[in-house]
Each structure stands twice: as structure tokens, then as C-alpha cells.
Amino acid sequence: xxxxxxxLRHLALTASALLLAAGAQAADPPAPVTEQQLEExxxxxxxxxxxxxxxxxxxxxxxxxxxxxQQQIAAQTQVAAAAAPSGGISPNLxxxxxxxxxxxxxxxxxxxxxxxxxxxxxxIGYRLDDRTSFNSEFEVEHAVASAVDKxxxxxxxxxxxxxxxxxxxxxxxxxxxxxxLLNEHHEPTAFYGVQRNFVxxxxxxxxxxEGGVGIHGSSPIGLGWDVGVTTGLDLAGWNNxxxxxxxxxxxxxxxxxxxPMQATHQELALADAQHxxxxxxxxxxxxxxxxxGGAVFTGNLALPVVxxxxxxERLTLWETHARWTPGAADxxxxxxxGTISDTAKYNLDNTGVANPLPSKFLxxxxxxxxxxWQQGSYRFAPFTRWEHYDMGAAYAGIAPGFTTxxxxxxxxxxxxxxxxxxxxxxxxxxxxxxxxVFKADYQDFAVNSDFSRFDLGxxxxx
Amino acid sequence: MxxxxxxxxxxxxxxxVCLPVQATTYLSVEQAQQLLxxxxxxxPVPLTLSAENVATIERESGTHYYAGATRAWKADNGMLxxxxxxxxxxxxxxxxxxxxxxxxxxxxxxEYREAYGGEVRGNGFRKQFVGRxxxxxxxIGQDIQNISGAxxxxxxxxxxxxxxxxxxxxxxxxx
Numbered sequence: 001x002x003x004x005x006x007x008l009r010h011l012a013l014t015a016s017a018l019l020l021a022a023g024a025q026a027a028d029p030p031a032p033v034t035e036q037q038l039e040e041x042x043x044x045x046x047x048x049x050x051x052x053x054x055x056x057x058x059x060x061x062x063x064x065x066x067x068x069x070q071q072q073i074a075a076q077t078q079v080a081a082a083a084a085p086s087g088g089i090s091p092n093l094x095x096x097x098x099x100x101x102x103x104x105x106x107x108x109x110x111x112x113x114x115x116x117x118x119x120x121x122x123x124i125g126y127r128l129d130d131r132t133s134f135n136s137e138f139e140v141e142h143a144v145a146s147a148v149d150k151x152x153x154x155x156x157x158x159x160x161x162x163x164x165x166x167x168x169x170x171x172x173x174x175x176x177x178x179x180x181l182l183n184e185h186h187e188p189t190a191f192y193g194v195q196r197n198f199v200x201x202x203x204x205x206x207x208x209x210e211g212g213v214g215i216h217g218s219s220p221i222g223l224g225w226d227v228g229v230t231t232g233l234d235l236a237g238w239n240n241x242x243x244x245x246x247x248x249x250x251x252x253x254x255x256x257x258x259x260p261m262q263a264t265h266q267e268l269a270l271a272d273a274q275h276x277x278x279x280x281x282x283x284x285x286x287x288x289x290x291x292x293g294g295a296v297f298t299g300n301l302a303l304p305v306v307x308x309x310x311x312x313e314r315l316t317l318w319e320t321h322a323r324w325t326p327g328a329a330d331x332x333x334x335x336x337x338g339t340i341s342d343t344a345k346y347n348l349d350n351t352g353v354a355n356p357l358p359s360k361f362l363x364x365x366x367x368x369x370x371x372x373w374q375q376g377s378y379r380f381a382p383f384t385r386w387e388h389y390d391m392g393a394a395y396a397g398i399a400p401g402f403t404t405x406x407x408x409x410x411x412x413x414x415x416x417x418x419x420x421x422x423x424x425x426x427x428x429x430x431x432x433x434x435x436x437v438f439k440a441d442y443q444d445f446a447v448n449s450d451f452s453r454f455d456l457g458x459x460x461x462x
Numbered sequence: 463m464x465x466x467x468x469x470x471x472x473x474x475x476x477x478x479v480c481l482p483v484q485a486t487t488y489l490s491v492e493q494a495q496q497l498l499x500x501x502x503x504x505x506p507v508p509l510t511l512s513a514e515n516v517a518t519i520e521r522e523s524g525t526h527y528y529a530g531a532t533r534a535w536k537a538d539n540g541m542l543x544x545x546x547x548x549x550x551x552x553x554x555x556x557x558x559x560x561x562x563x564x565x566x567x568x569x570x571x572x573e574y575r576e577a578y579g580g581e582v583r584g585n586g587f588r589k590q591f592v593g594r595x596x597x598x599x600x601x602i603g604q605d606i607q608n609i610s611g612a613x614x615x616x617x618x619x620x621x622x623x624x625x626x627x628x629x630x631x632x633x634x635x636x637x
Contacts, residue, residue, distance in 0.1 A: 094551040125551060127575070133552075135577060161577050166488045171577070184578060185611060222584040224611075286586040289607030323610040328603050332610075371603060376524070434617070 094125035098461035100188040102195065106249050108450040114251065117143040118195075121156065131163040139207075142255075150255075154267065156207055168217040171228075174268045177208045178216075178226045178281035179295045180334050181321050188459020192330075192369050192383040193425055194439045195254060195455065199363035202259035202389050203336040204319060210277070211268035222286025224293075232277035232299035233264040233315055235346070241353040245410050245417055250443065250451040253417075259391050260338060260361050261317065264301070272302035277315075294320035301340070310349075311342040328371040330381075337362040344397030351399045354406045354416070359396045363389035369429075377433035383426075390420035414450075422446040427455075436460045489557070489572045491544060495535070498542055498559040498568055504535035507634075515632060522596070522628035525621045532626070540567060541634060547622040549615040552576045556619055558591075558626050564635050566591045569623065579612035582619055587612075591623055596631040600624040 099120040105113040121139040128134055136158045142151035159173025176184045182191055182200040186207050191197070196206050214228025237257070239246065247253040257263045266272065277299020285291045298316040319336035338361045347356045365387030373380040395404050406416045427441025439457040489497065495504055509532055511519070519527045535542040543558045555573040560566060569588040574580050581587065590606050600623060602608045608616035 096551050123551070127552075133575065133577070169577075181610065185613075190613065218580045218583065220583060220585050222581065222586050224581055283581075283611065285581045285609045285611070286584060288586050288590055288609060291610035325603075325608060325610065327607075374603075434614075 090126075092127040094127075095123065096125070096462060097122040098187040098189070098459070100457060100459040102251075103456040104194070104249075104251050105454045106251075106450065107452055107454060112249055116251075123157075128160070132160060134160050157209060158268075167219055168215055170213065170215050172213045174209050174211045175214065177210055177230075177279060177295075177297065178283075179208065179279075179297065179317070180204045180319055180336065181291075181323060181332055182206060183208050187461035188439075188457065189431070189435060189437050189461045192367065192381070192429055192439075193385065193427060193455075194441050194457035195251070197334075197365055197367070197385060197387055197425075198253070198389045198421075198423060199334055199336055199365045199387050201254050202262065202391055203338060203361055203363040204317065204334075205259065205262045205265050208261070208265060209267060210265070211271060212276070214279075222284055224281075224283040224285065226281040226295075227279065229276050229278050230299075231266055231268060231271040231273065232275050232301065233261060234266050234272050234302040235264060235313065235357070236302065236304045237264040237266070238355075238357055239263065240350050240355050240357060242355055244412065246355070247417060248412075248414075250445065250453055253451070258419075260340065260358055261315070264315075266302075275300045275302045289325045291323045292321070294318065310345055313343060313346070314341045315339070316341075328374075330369040330371075330383075331367070333364070333366045335362075335364040343395070347395065347397030348399065352402055356392075356395055356398060356404055358392040358394060358404075358419075360394035361391050362393050363387065377431070379431040380428065381431075382428040385425040386423070387425070388420075388422050392419040417451075418447050421448055421451070435462050488574075489570055491533075491557075491572070494544065494557040494570055494572055495542060497570060498557060499537045499540075502537045502539075504537050504542060507534040507536050507541075509534055509629075509633070511629075511633070518632055519625060519628045522631070523621070523625040525625050527625055527629075532629070541630065543626045543629075544572065545622050545626060547618040549574070549576050549579055549582070549618060554582065554615060554619060556622065558623055560627070560630055563595070564627070564630055565593050565595045566623070566627070568592065569619075571619075574615075576615070579615035581609045581612040582615040584609070587616060594623075594627070596627040596635075600627060 097120075100118050102116045102118050103113070104116070119139055119141055120143070121137055123135065123137040125133060125135045137156040139154045139156045140151060141154065142149070145151040145153040155174060157173075157175055159171050159175040161169055161171040163169045178184055180200045182196055183204060183206060185191070186196065195201075200206055210230035210232070212228055212230030214226055214230070216224075216226035216228075218224040238260075246256050246258045277297060279295060279297040281293065281295035283291060283293035296316065296318040298314060301313045301315055303310045303313065315338065317336065317338040319334060321332070321334040323330070323332040325331075340357065340359050343357045343359045350356065365385055367383060367385035369381050369383035371379055371381045392404055398404060405418060408415075410416050423446070424444040425441050427439060430438045432438070437457075437459045439459065440455065442454050443452060445451040516527050532543060532545045540559060540561045543560070544555065545558065546553045546555045548554070552575040553573070554571065554575075557568075557570045557572055558566065559568045569591045571583045571588070574583055587609055591600070594600050594605065599605050600620060602617050602620050606616075606620050608620075
């Protein structure tokens with residue numbers, strides 16, 4: 001007999017004895033129970049217990065199966081819901097866009113006030129596989145692009161990006177250059193001021209893109225990096241002898257590609273492939289609310305065939321930037337400086353022109369903004385910015401007696417504009433929601449004082 | 463033929479690729495479960511929310527709640543949520559571990575697909591959420607600082623976490 005059985009028998013005997021004792025007091029003495037009867041009862045109870053155990057085991061198994069089934073259904077439902085297409089056409093397709101409309105009023109001459117649908121941009125992206133995506137942006141500037149209009153239709157980005165591993169990706173095609181605070185984040189909802197700032201338009205071109213290959217990544221320690229080889233600049237784009245000033249207003253200054261790099265970048269339109277450039281960009285953002293970074297770009301210019309025998313000219317641009325967003329405040333600063341080597345021969349060959357090639361150009365700005373009021377998705381943020389730009393900070397090869405800006409008056413009876421200025425901007429952004437912003441600002445120009453203007457803007461991005 | 467322009471940055475690229483960088487940034491659901499709750503058995507929790515529940519979450523978090531993207535699991539010492547939000551154009555999948563007291567224990571980014579704004583994966587941004595609960599603002603510009611250049615990603619992940627904390631408070635707190 002096993003120990004269990006012994007224990008049960010003892011328990012049964014004890015229980016029976018107690019029952020007998022209790023019964024003896026309450027009623028007539030019952031019939032005597034033999035040990036054999038007790039053993040039979042114990043065996044019966046044991047059988048019943050075994051049956052109950054088996055039933056319990058069966059119930060437990062059924063319960064587990066049901067629970068597993070329920071969990072599986074729940075998980076499947078959730079996975080299916082999470083994987084549901086976010087767009088109506090294909091889950092791999094992304095569509096986005098942004099645009100901005102300006103009203104700009106040069107206060108010295110209100111006849112020059114303009115309304116402009118400055119940019120209408122649409123983006124198309126497609127996820128080619130889990131690690132590879134294609135992104136593109138197409139832009140219409142100034143609403144109408146035709147042979148007789150000033151507007152342009154441009155491909156602003158067109159590249160593939162492959163995530164090679166957890167911390168590095170490779171991009172190839174036409175992509176935005178990782179310079180300054182604005183170039184890669186140029187949607188009107190991302191910057192203060194109706195128009196983009198002058199430093200990141202005239203010193204760092206905007207919207208600056210090159211064709212090439214880059215490797216990029218960001219690490220958990222907060223260091224982002226981007227390095228690559230791209231097309232460079234072509235001196236053929238430089239108009240050294242305009243008969244009339246290339247700009248008469250601040251809006252012209254931004255739109256007419258007059259700055260050294262704005263005039264010579266190629267935008268992958270039959271771009272020179274003989275002279276390649278290289279870039280490196282680093283950004284450190286480990287501390288939330290703080291970003292510091294810098295970038296350098298260098299490469300030889302493509303040179304015009306005529307005049308022949310020009311020495312190689314290397315263009316180098318470097319910049320450093322910082323942004324600090326403590327709570328409702330937003331402070332930022334950018335310094336950018338470019339040099340072009342060996343410009344003396346080019347300028348000597350073109351002595352007396354109205355627009356010699358500079359050997360140095362630079363600019364910097366400081367900006368502060370503050371979210372004064374916020375309710376729901378509404379946000380109101382005034383800002384101010386001080387900036388200095390100089391598109392001709394130094395020249396080489398200017399023959400004695402000649403100036404870098406023509407003296408006297410231009411054909412329109414006004415002095416030629418200076419390629420440098422100090423600009424105060426004060427204004428505000430009112431966000432209806434993060435996608436839609438109304439802007440107003442006033443800009444005061446210290447050197448070309450007739451550029452001072454009042455602007456209104458509507459910007460959206462989605 | 464290419465010119466003999468001095469290509470000095472490419473070797474830097476090679477050096478950069480060889481830098482030892484933590485490679486715990488992209489995680490599968492199983493890896494996130496393991497990272498956040500170790501070997502514990504996690505029980506999936508079906509989320510069946512009424513329209514009234516959704517309205518409460520939206521009111522409490524100040525964001526829209528799109529039912530279906532959120533998955534939840536119960537552990538002995540808290541809960542795990544895996545959710546997805548739109549970054550700029552594409553989905554960011556992230557995991558949120560909450561203690562039994564409803565406080566954020568850890569945030570991990572599982573998938574980030576966009577070319578820009580990947581800094582949201584950095585420790586510096588994610589650890590700001592640790593210890594926060596539904597009682598906190600969990601708002602960019604208040605108790606959470608964003609990362610310049612990743613503004614939309616930071617904003618939307620913060621909105622998502624605030625929404626999940628509201629969901630936790632409504633459906634799981636004290637239960």
C-alpha cells in the first residue's frame with residue numbers, strides 16, 4: 001500500500017471514528033462498520049478523486065487552448081490593423097507637398113509690391129523594400145513655368161536611400177546638401193520669416209542639391225553624420241558682365257541666382273561630371289533641445305572653355321550652426337564662409353566687368369523666437385533676426401583703378417546695389433496648425449536701404 | 463576622365479563606417495519585448511475600445527486616436543505598448559514600457575524609415591520620457607525638448623506617448 005493510500009485510510013478511519021462518536025451521542029448506535037467496508041469506501045473515494053483530477057486536467061487543457069486561440073485572434077487583428085494601408089493607392093506610396101505665397105512690399109517704392117506663388121512643391125516617395133526608399137520632389141516656382149515667364153519647373157530631389165545596416169544608409173541621386181539649418185528643412189512651416197534668410201540663400205545656396213552618392217547615419221549617442229561625393233559648381237553660370245544690375249529688390253536678390261554658389265550650382269541639369277566635389281557634415285544632438293553642427297564642401301569648379309588656360313579653381317564652403325530650443329524659446333545661429341582659389345587670372349582676363357568673381361564670400365545670423373501664445377493647435381510666435389551677408393568679401397586680380405561694383409549710376413538712374421548688407425528682421429508666425437502658417441515681417445537693410453520691405457506670407461506643408 | 467581633384471573626405475567616410483556605434487536602434491517586436499521585459503511571459507491584451515473610450519483618450523491627450531495601430535501586452539511589472547505614428551511622411555514604430563504605477567519605464571524606436579529626423583532614435587530624446595505619467599504634460603516645449611531637424615518626428619512620437627499614457631490611465635490603471 002502506498003503512503004497516499006495509508007494516509008487516506010488513516011484519515012477515513014479517524015473521520016469515521018469521529019462520526020461514530022458524534023452519532024453515538026445524537027442517536028441510536030449505528031450498525032458496526034467493519035474495516036473491510038472502510039477500505040472499500042476509501043478505494044471508492046480514491047477512484048472518485050482520480051476521476052475529478054482527470055476532469056480538472058481536461059478542463060485546464062481546454063481553457064489553455066481557448067486562451068491561446070483568443071490571443072492569436074487578438075494578435076492577428078492588431079497586426080492586420082497595424083499593417084493596414086495608410087494611403088488609398090498603395091501602402092508603399094507616400095505623397096506630400098508644401099508651398100508658399102508671398103506679398104512683398106518694398107516700402108521705398110510701392111509700385112514694386114508683388115504677390116507671388118513663390119513655390120508649389122509636390123513630393124512622391126515609394127518604399128521599394130524594407131530597407132530601400134525612393135524620394136522625389138518637384139517644384140514650380142512663381143506659378144507659371146514657360147519660355148516667356150520667369151517661373152521654373154525643377155526637380156528638387158530625386159534619389160534612392162538604402163539602409164545598409166542599423167546605423168548607416170547609402171543615398172544616390174539628386175539630394176539636398178546637409179548644410180546649415182534650413183537647406184534640408186526648407187518647408188515654410190520650418191523656418192521663421194516670410195522668405196528664407198539671406199545667409200542660407202546667398203552664402204549657402206537654397207534649395208541646394210547636388211547629384212552624387214552619400215553615406216549617412218545617426219547613432220544613439222546623438223551624432224549624425226553624412227559624407228559623400230557629388231557634382232560641383234560650374235563657373236559658366238557666373239554672369240560677370242551684366243549691363244544692368246541683376247537685382248533691384250530683396251526679392252530679386254533671392255530669386256535671380258546672383259550669389260556665387262547660387263549662380264554656379266548645376267542642379268544635375270547636364271552637369272559637368274569631370275569635376276567632382278566632396279562633402280562632410282556632422283551634427284550633434286545628444287542633449288534634447290540643443291543642436292550643434294557643421295559641414296564642409298570642397299571641389300574644383302568646372303571652367304568655361306573660353307578663356308582658355310585658366311588655372312584650377314577650388315571652391316570650398318564651410319559652415320557651422322547651432323540651435324537651442326529651451327521650452328517656448330528658439331535660438332539659432334549660422335556662420336557660413338566660402339572661398340574660391342585662383343580667381344586672379346579669371347578676373348584679370350575680364351578686367352573692368354561689372355561683376356568680377358569673388359575669392360571669398362561669407363555670412364552669419366542670429367535669430368530668436370518665442371512661442372508667446374499656444375492653444376490647441378494654434379501657436380503664435382514672434383521672432384527677430386540679425387544677419388550679415390557679403391557676397392564679395394574679397395577679390396583677387398582686380399586691376400589697379402578698377403572697382404568690384406561699378407561706380408556711378410546704372411542705366412535706370414540709380415546706384416548699383418552693393419553685394420553686402422546687414423539686415424534686421426522682425427516678425428511673427430501664426431500657426432493655425434503645424435501644417436499651415438501665416439507670417440508677417442519687416443526687414444530693414446542697412447546698406448541697400450531701399451531694399452527694406454514689409455512681407456506677408458502663407459505657408460503650408462503636408 | 464575625372465580630374466585629380468583631391469578626394470580627401472572619402473577615407474573619412476570609410477573611417478566613419480568603421481566607427482563602433484551601438485547597434486540596438488532597430489528592433490523587432492520580439493527583441494523589444496526581450497529588451498524591455500526580459501524573459502517574462504507577456505500576455506497580449508486585446509484593445510477593444512468603445513467610441514466613448516476613444517473620445518476620452520482624445521480629450522485627455524489632445525490628439526487623434528487611430529484605433530488599430532496599437533498593440534498591448536501585460537507583464538508582471540507593467541505593460542508594453544507598441545504603436546506607430548507618422549513621422550514626416552512615413553511610419554515610426556515605437557515601444558513604450560509602463561510600470562504598474564503608470565509611469566514610463568522606457569521608450570524604444572523599433573522602425574524609422576525616413577531619410578531625415580532619425581535623431582529621434584537617440585537616447586537623449588527618449589530618456590526624457592522616463593518617469594512621466596498621464597499626470598504630466600508630456601508636451602514638446604514643456605517637459606519634453608525636441609531635436610532640431612527632427613521636429614516632426616519628435617512631435618509625433620511625443621503625441622503618441624501622451625496618447626498611450628491616456629489609454630493606460632483609462633483602461634488599465636488600478637486594474
